Amino acid sequence: MSAVDTEVLVVGAGPAGLSAAALLAEYGVRSITVSKHPGTANSPRAHITNQRTMEVFRDLGLEERVRAVAVPNELMGDNVWATSFAGRELARLKAWGTAPLRQQDYAAASPTAMCNVPQHVLEPLILDGARERGADVRFSTELLHIWQTDDVVHAVVRDHNTGVEQTIRSRYAIGADGGRSTVAKKLGFQFDGRSGLGHAVNVWLHADLTRYTAHRPSTLYWMCQPGNDYWIGSGTFICVRPWDEWVMVFMYDPAEGRPDMSEEAVTARAAAVIGDPEVAITVKSISEWQINHLVAREFRRGRVFLAGDAAHRHPPANGLGTNTSIQDSYNLAWKLAFVLRGQAGPELLDSYDAERRPVGRQVVDRAMKSVEDMRPMSEAFGFHPGQSSEDGWRSVDDLFADTASGRRRRQALSEAIDLQNFNFNAHGVELGQRYDSSAVVPDGTMDAGSDRDPELYYQPTTRPGAHLPHVWLEHCNRRMSTLDITGRGRFTVVTGIGGQYWLDAAEKVAAEFGIELDGVLIGPGSEYLDVVGDWAQVREIDERGCLLVRPDRHIAWRSHDHGDDAVGMLRSVLAAVLHRC
């Protein structure tokens, strides 16, 4: 059997694996990515792409390409519940930060906006980005075996086209091989939680619904026909392309047998959900998936890491599937690059588990809770399994009646809709990750928490472990985000007027450590202008203080003011973060 050596083996070319491949290539790390499938995703699957993920694409120079094919944020927001597209609207919620009061929260938090990009459209763009950077991505190549010794990860892969098996030896490996991860199984990763908690069918279809959707543009339309066969709805439509391409998702209870999944049956279901016999429906594909609630007990075993669904498996609520997967890779790739280049000790890699496992836990629990929180909607509509259609319609009439019961039920519906904000406007969950690990040096301050609900609202802070807050600066008469002057695989020192001494120190320490360490001075008369004073509002440090920002734009450390020995401080902090002691 032939053998090949590389620095990192990435198993899986979904959102997690492709992002890892692109980022590793960007950072100059040699990697081989294998996927058992013949190509990228063959159906829309996940689609909500949040601001942190768009920031990763922005760092990679891919943001504009993604935006060019995405459904923009302004066409995502009118979350509708109705008896059918042509039927009675029951409820609506402005989602994904599109409500006027939320727009400002989202706009203030990031230089980029959330969008809707189906996975089969997104993945080829990340693949192109990875290959343009020299990544070696091999499809139809299945991992059969993987094991590790002290220094090497050994993998056996088979090329499905030729049947030829090959050994790949790597310094490290990333198991980004999805919810049925071979890597996790072969290396004995353990999981907490349960699987098979719900059964769903995705039907990808064409149907021109412009007349029912253009005036209430949304990513999601929850159709709940009175007398429906399951509490979560008769068929939720996810927008793939406005307004003629969709995924219809429906749930079923296996205890009642498998639903008829023939093309005729799913077309009839879609027709009922649309409620207009004039609308032509063409089914493109049908697939099944399950609701799982699982997190790996460890994200790292020796030289092998789990990322994406391989590490955390959860329902699509909150739209966190691909987002968390891509953000895992953003956390891990720079650490691998630093360790492989000899710029950091291997202990830096422990921080991946310490930082991303709590995120995985939070995301899995939040998504599961959001699924459970949909039940009050159904209850407020007065729908329950086994109910006749007549009973269901009576309940709808009562809900909108000018009666004491109608008023009570409308109040209950309003409360149920409010609860949906934790699913559809959970900005704090999307952006608010704060890390606590050996790759962050505390500054002695307490986490002040959040002024508002931490799941619903993102609270920027420069406390070590938090993500660098975004504000707009001006550079050479161009608007530029604080995020744009950091990232790109490098550490950055950010200071203000009077902080030149941090920049001098950064240059000296960078040379000593053999790393790239950018220095940025924000303030009047400098290259980066805080023209309206937004940076002064959020930086939480004195003008002459400094932030040390990691390549993934999380803050490694901060000094509140000038200090006495900038070189000594930066040296000791970087030694700690990079495990160079």
Ligand code: FDA
């Ligand atoms: P992902 O599963 O995307 O990729 C795994 C990769 O590993 C693939 O390239 C595969 O070929 C490869 N692989 C697996 N075993 C291998 C082996 N032994 N050797 C080599 N390669 C191997 N999420 C969401 O948020 N909203 C949604 O609506 C949906 N809908 C949905 C529908 C369907 C049908 C599926 C299957 C999944 C969803 N999801 C979803 C989940 C979402 O797609 C998921 O969270 C992300 O794809 C996770 O990305 P990963 O890169 O981690 O794994």
